[in-house]
Amino acid sequence: MNTQRTVVVAIGGNALVQQNQRGTFAEQLANVQESADTLAELVRRGYRLIVTHGNGPQVGNLYLRTDIRDEPLTAMPLDVCGAETQGQIGYVIETALTNALHRIGLDIPVVTVVTRVEVGADDPNFANPTKPVGPFYSRAELEEKLAEKPFDYIEDSGRGFRRVVASPEPVVILQEQTIRALCASGTVVIAGGGGGIPVVRTSDGLYFGVEAVIDKDRTAALLASVIQADFLLILTGVEKVAVNFNKPDMQEFDRMTVSEAAGYLAAGQFPPGSMGPKMEAAMRFAASGKGCAVITTLAGAADALAGITGTRIVSDAFCPGRIVPERLCERQDRSGAGYRAPQRADKE
Numbered sequence: 001m002n003t004q005r006t007v008v009v010a011i012g013g014n015a016l017v018q019q020n021q022r023g024t025f026a027e028q029l030a031n032v033q034e035s036a037d038t039l040a041e042l043v044r045r046g047y048r049l050i051v052t053h054g055n056g057p058q059v060g061n062l063y064l065r066t067d068i069r070d071e072p073l074t075a076m077p078l079d080v081c082g083a084e085t086q087g088q089i090g091y092v093i094e095t096a097l098t099n100a101l102h103r104i105g106l107d108i109p110v111v112t113v114v115t116r117v118e119v120g121a122d123d124p125n126f127a128n129p130t131k132p133v134g135p136f137y138s139r140a141e142l143e144e145k146l147a148e149k150p151f152d153y154i155e156d157s158g159r160g161f162r163r164v165v166a167s168p169e170p171v172v173i174l175q176e177q178t179i180r181a182l183c184a185s186g187t188v189v190i191a192g193g194g195g196g197i198p199v200v201r202t203s204d205g206l207y208f209g210v211e212a213v214i215d216k217d218r219t220a221a222l223l224a225s226v227i228q229a230d231f232l233l234i235l236t237g238v239e240k241v242a243v244n245f246n247k248p249d250m251q252e253f254d255r256m257t258v259s260e261a262a263g264y265l266a267a268g269q270f271p272p273g274s275m276g277p278k279m280e281a282a283m284r285f286a287a288s289g290k291g292c293a294v295i296t297t298l299a300g301a302a303d304a305l306a307g308i309t310g311t312r313i314v315s316d317a318f319c320p321g322r323i324v325p326e327r328l329c330e331r332q333d334r335s336g337a338g339y340r341a342p343q344r345a346d347k348e
Contacts, residue, residue: 004230005047005048005051005230005231006047006048006050006183006229006230007042007047007049007050007229007230007231007232007233007305008050008051008052008220008223008224008227008229008231008232008233008299009039009042009049009050009051009052009200009233009235010052010053010216010217010220010232010233010234010235010300011035011051011052011053011054011235012053012054012056012235012236014033015078015200016028016031016057016058016089016092016228017304018020021313023107025092028089028092029092029095029096029224030040030345032092032095032096032329033100034098034298034334035093035096035298036093036096036097037100037102038299038301038302039051039097039100039301040097040100040101040103040104040106040299041104041340042302043101043106043108043180044104044300045108045302047305048184048188048226049183049185049189049231050165050179050183050188050189050190050191050223051093051097051188051189051191051225052190052191052192052216052219052220052223053089053193053194053216054186054193054216055082055083055085055086055089055193055194055216056070056133056194056196058085058088058089058194059078059082059133059134059194059213060134060135061087061106062081062084062085062135063185063242066129067192067262072282076137076209077097077209077211078133078165078198078209078211078212078213079197079198079199079210079211080101080209082193082194082195082197082198083114084124084326085194086112086114086115086193086194086197087112087114087327089193089194090112090114090190090193091112093110093112093190094111094190097110097188098110098200101188101252101278103241108187108188108219109180109186109187109188109210109278110187111187111188111189112189112191112193113175113178113179113182113189113190113191114135114197115174115175115179115191115192115193115196115197116174116175116196116197116199117170117171117172117173117174117192117195117196117198117199117214117219117222118170118171118172118173118199118200118201118207118209119168119169119170119171119198119199119200119210119212119214120168120169120171120175120200120203121200121210122136123166123168123201125167125168125308126166126168126210126212126261127168128166129152129164129165129166130164130166130167131162131164131165131166131213131215132154132156132162132163132169133162133164133165133214134162134163134165135162136156136159136161136249137153137161137162138248139161141145141161142161152164152165158345159252165211165212166210166211166212166213167212167213167214167215168198168210168212168214169214169270170195170214170215170218170219170222172224172347173191173192173196173219173223173226174199174207175191175226176223178225178227179191179227180227183227186208188283191223192216192219192220192223192347193213193216194213195213195215195216195219196214196219196323197209198210198212198213198214204347215277215281216280217234217277217278217280217281218280218284219247219275220232220234220281220328221281221282221284221285221293224285224291224293225284225285225288225290228290228291228292229291230288230292231291231292231294231305232281232292232293232294233294233296233301233304233305234278234279234281234282234291234293234294234295234296235296235297235298235301236275236296236300237253237275237297238275238296239294239296239297239300239309239310240252240254240295240298240309240310240311241251241253241256241270241275241279241311241313243269244269245275245302253311254310254312255311255312255313255314256309256311256312256313256314257313257314257315257316258286258287258313258314258315258316259316260314261279261282261283261307262283264279265279265283266281266336278295279313280292280294282295282313283313284313285313286313286314286320287315288315289305289315291316292312292313292314292315292316293312293313294310294311294312294313295310295311295313296309296310296311301338322341
């Protein structure tokens with residue numbers, strides 16, 4: 001049993017709302033059931049879990065509700081949309097995961113922490129909005145919307161125009177101590193959903209929400225670091241990270257150091273719209289020296305944590321030579337003493 005191992009698991013918002021679905025509660029509950037069964041198996045194996053998730057489709061649906069022509073609704077600011085979708089998605093995951101745990105005979109509490117994340121008021125990303133949000137508009141619809149209220153926009157993938165907002169860096173997870181205490185008690189915690197609710201702190205210590213969207217993978221990496229998790233488990237559509245993806249010379253990796261990953265990222269091997277953000281988050285956490293990041297599919301999650309499949313992103317400090325993979329993420333203890341000295345294979 002791995003009772004001392006803590007895992008931050010990052011799942012995408014698309015795991016709840018799939019393509020060509022309306023996004024009803026029944027659909028979302030059915031979609032998340034597979035994820036819940038996998039998470040329950042990790043709990044059965046003794047891991048302590050903190051689950052974070054995306055919320056892109058759900059925020060998009062909120063925007064669509066305010067777009068109804070015959071009965072317009074009052075548009076809510078993005079921080080409020082983030083709070084609303086955290087509660088909504090948290091409830092769906094709580095329901096599915098509680099039931100999944102019950103089916104395997106585990107009576108373990110699951111709780112959602114609606115999480116605020118502090119960003120810098122002077123973050124340069126506020127001057128350069130890049131994060132698409134909400135529905136796609138035709139040129140005519142865009143002009144109509146801009147007449148109502150100006151906003152920044154881009155043409156997105158040839159499918160129309162979308163609003164873009166700032167994506168500032170996460171600085172402080174304000175509910176860190178609460179999340180840490182709940183996790184230590186054995187509770188499965190759902191936190192940091194959608195990157196967290198973006199807030200800024202004034203000089204007199206007051207907090208206010210801002211119109212922004214924090215990258216969910218960056219928040220997952222920060223959360224895993226401050227909680228001192230053993231693993232950041234990022235679930236995606238491929239079993240292992242690869243370069244030259246889907247080409248004849250494609251190469252998959254069981255392990256990659258932070259510097260190796262940075263080199264491939266700089267060479268354009270991990271596109272911004274797919275693997276890029278996940279690799280950046282994995283590199284951030286691994287470079288912190290707290291643990292290692294694991295990237296794999298939902299189906300491979302348990303085996304990936306056991307070192308059987310998936311790709312591990314590890315700190316260069318713990319990989320000066322060839323290292324036996326299954327020892328890469330072992331700790332001495334929970335006292336802060338760090339990792340055990342890795343077993344080194346003979347140099348080539």
